Amino acid sequence: MQFQQQVNKAITKRARWQYGVALSACLMSSMGVAKPLTLNVTGKDGKPVKEAVVWFESKQLTLKQNTLKQSYKMGQKDRAFTPHILVVPKGAEVSFPNYDSILHHVYSFSAAQPFEFKLYRDNPQSLTFGNTGVVELGCNIHDWMLGYILVVDSTYFAVTDEHGKAVIDMPEQLQSELVINVWHEGFANLDQPERKQLKSLPNTFTLTYQLNQSLFELKEDFSDEFDDYE
Amino acid sequence: MNNSTKNIFVIPSMCALFVGFSSVSSQSYAGQHKGVVQANWQSTSAYPSWYSRGASVNRFGQGEDGVNISRALVQSRFEIGSSWSAHSSLQYVPDPDDKVGFTELFVEYKPVTRGAYQPQLRVGGFYPKMSLENPDIGWSSPYNYSYSALNAWLGEELRAFGLEASVKRSGKRLAKQSAHNWQWLAGVYKGNDPLGAVLAWRGFAPHDRQSVFNEALALRPTAGFRAPQLRKQAWQIEPFTEIDGRFGYYVGAHWSYQNRHDLRAYWYDNNGDPGVVNYHTGQYAWDTKFWSLAYKYKITKRTHLIAQAMSGNTAMGFSRGVDNDFDSQFVLLTHRWQEYRVSGRIEQFKVKDMDHWAFDPNDSDGGAITATVKWRFSESWRFGAEFQYLETKVANRADDNLPTRQIEQLWRVSGEYRF
Numbered sequence: 001m002q003f004q005q006q007v008n009k010a011i012t013k014r015a016r017w018q019y020g021v022a023l024s025a026c027l028m029s030s031m032g033v034a035k036p037l038t039l040n041v042t043g044k045d046g047k048p049v050k051e052a053v054v055w056f057e058s059k060q061l062t063l064k065q066n067t068l069k070q071s072y073k074m075g076q077k078d079r080a081f082t083p084h085i086l087v088v089p090k091g092a093e094v095s096f097p098n099y100d101s102i103l104h105h106v107y108s109f110s111a112a113q114p115f116e117f118k119l120y121r122d123n124p125q126s127l128t129f130g131n132t133g134v135v136e137l138g139c140n141i142h143d144w145m146l147g148y149i150l151v152v153d154s155t156y157f158a159v160t161d162e163h164g165k166a167v168i169d170m171p172e173q174l175q176s177e178l179v180i181n182v183w184h185e186g187f188a189n190l191d192q193p194e195r196k197q198l199k200s201l202p203n204t205f206t207l208t209y210q211l212n213q214s215l216f217e218l219k220e221d222f223s224d225e226f227d228d229y230e
Numbered sequence: 231m232n233n234s235t236k237n238i239f240v241i242p243s244m245c246a247l248f249v250g251f252s253s254v255s256s257q258s259y260a261g262q263h264k265g266v267v268q269a270n271w272q273s274t275s276a277y278p279s280w281y282s283r284g285a286s287v288n289r290f291g292q293g294e295d296g297v298n299i300s301r302a303l304v305q306s307r308f309e310i311g312s313s314w315s316a317h318s319s320l321q322y323v324p325d326p327d328d329k330v331g332f333t334e335l336f337v338e339y340k341p342v343t344r345g346a347y348q349p350q351l352r353v354g355g356f357y358p359k360m361s362l363e364n365p366d367i368g369w370s371s372p373y374n375y376s377y378s379a380l381n382a383w384l385g386e387e388l389r390a391f392g393l394e395a396s397v398k399r400s401g402k403r404l405a406k407q408s409a410h411n412w413q414w415l416a417g418v419y420k421g422n423d424p425l426g427a428v429l430a431w432r433g434f435a436p437h438d439r440q441s442v443f444n445e446a447l448a449l450r451p452t453a454g455f456r457a458p459q460l461r462k463q464a465w466q467i468e469p470f471t472e473i474d475g476r477f478g479y480y481v482g483a484h485w486s487y488q489n490r491h492d493l494r495a496y497w498y499d500n501n502g503d504p505g506v507v508n509y510h511t512g513q514y515a516w517d518t519k520f521w522s523l524a525y526k527y528k529i530t531k532r533t534h535l536i537a538q539a540m541s542g543n544t545a546m547g548f549s550r551g552v553d554n555d556f557d558s559q560f561v562l563l564t565h566r567w568q569e570y571r572v573s574g575r576i577e578q579f580k581v582k583d584m585d586h587w588a589f590d591p592n593d594s595d596g597g598a599i600t601a602t603v604k605w606r607f608s609e610s611w612r613f614g615a616e617f618q619y620l621e622t623k624v625a626n627r628a629d630d631n632l633p634t635r636q637i638e639q640l641w642r643v644s645g646e647y648r649f
Binding site for chain 1: 262264307309312340342344359362364365366372398400409411413484486488489490528531534609
């Protein structure tokens, strides 16, 4: 009898454990285990494109809280925005530290987030970006300064490196369709990223995206510290 | 008390003042303060400098050898809301008698504008931005220690006290984007009536001494000064004073292409009435007008070419008794390598006497080759050396039985602290 009870307990325990495993497996399959997806962005000519912004949208991709809460910085150093392009999820707060010893007067007329402020060193201002879109940045003191903040409705994003490569941690199993968005500052219409529907991600977890448009050639930056004498 | 004795007292007190400025905080949330203290050793001229009433066109003339503070400066910017700011440049120079004053003081209106066109205003006392050699702190040159004779003259005798309005057109903001940027400027001002007097009696001189607002520039009293026709003229020039009550004006245009080519064209006319004299100060209104064309080309990111040319006329007296044409040109090549900058400049300048007052010869001409190495040791400390071959010929040197022609080889070693 006692033996039977012990066996029953053991069976119950195993059943609970099995149930737990089954539930976890079920959850895992819906959420997916994160796995790094390698992306290669190429131009129409097949050559790698650096500084392209890539992000994924899908019903199944829930917003990662730690990505939302991350501290985002758009600095100004040696009279240039650093980074040149910053991608943030909608609702993120961005601070604007000025690493130069001179004043900057940063502004944007973008529909997504128009603003302006004068920035002294060691007195950063912050702003919450609540609307998606491209926020083009300028400086009213140093006219040549140009930077972008891309506000996207996703926490799955990256910017391609020198070799046109980016890595995004994606769920291993995706059951619903997803949309890949690609943006580059050489686009003819900066407010219109390229979008493409994907049924699924390739098993190799390597994806190549070829741009549909040719890029405007970006001009070499000849600015120096004396250009503000104007 | 001679100059070097005075320096013993002045240098520590100036240093205390500037260190005081820098230690307060170089940037508070209401203003931004930048400064420089530059110490100097230079080989001297055979003659005393013009402000010591000598015949030298070198800033550091006979008896001025030794180390001195060639300039100490605080440049400030104060924010007044979003679109307005106030700017000042306060400097100290030891020559000739420890002068402290403003070289610029103005308010600026520069709103953030949405479209391609941006209106701007400057009101106060300021330099028209016609030159590309002097974009550094306090209108100094980042290239050579001594400015070209052309810009040294502007620093010495030219300042607008009035209003400058401009419109800037940003190519990238046009509906059809363009790599061409434009700015059109116009200024109206008072003061600056004696402009041109220094050219008449001393001639052009490559140096780095800028005049402050209430400046009185001493000159060598040439024979002309002693003639009855010039008896009302004081033996010094107060370049920024108003004599005839008339407004002067200038117009200018800036063009830049891909942030690589920069061209600035100006027409400056002080609209002086040469027949008007202030008997109290001994200053005439000079009728001075000139055009200036400045060009900068960034050959590479680190190698830049800068050139400027100027040509004009200046006259004073009821019958334009002193009437001179003048012109000057320079070409400057500069290269930056790591923390070093090497700059070479070649220039010429000429004042041509057009009047019939033979007792007051104003002819002068000359040229210079200047080579400079500057080393940015740290953010705060910079050092450098300069060599200048300078040849001048000034007709009125003969008044003192001096040879009219002078050839000089000048060395200068400099150290500066910036904050």
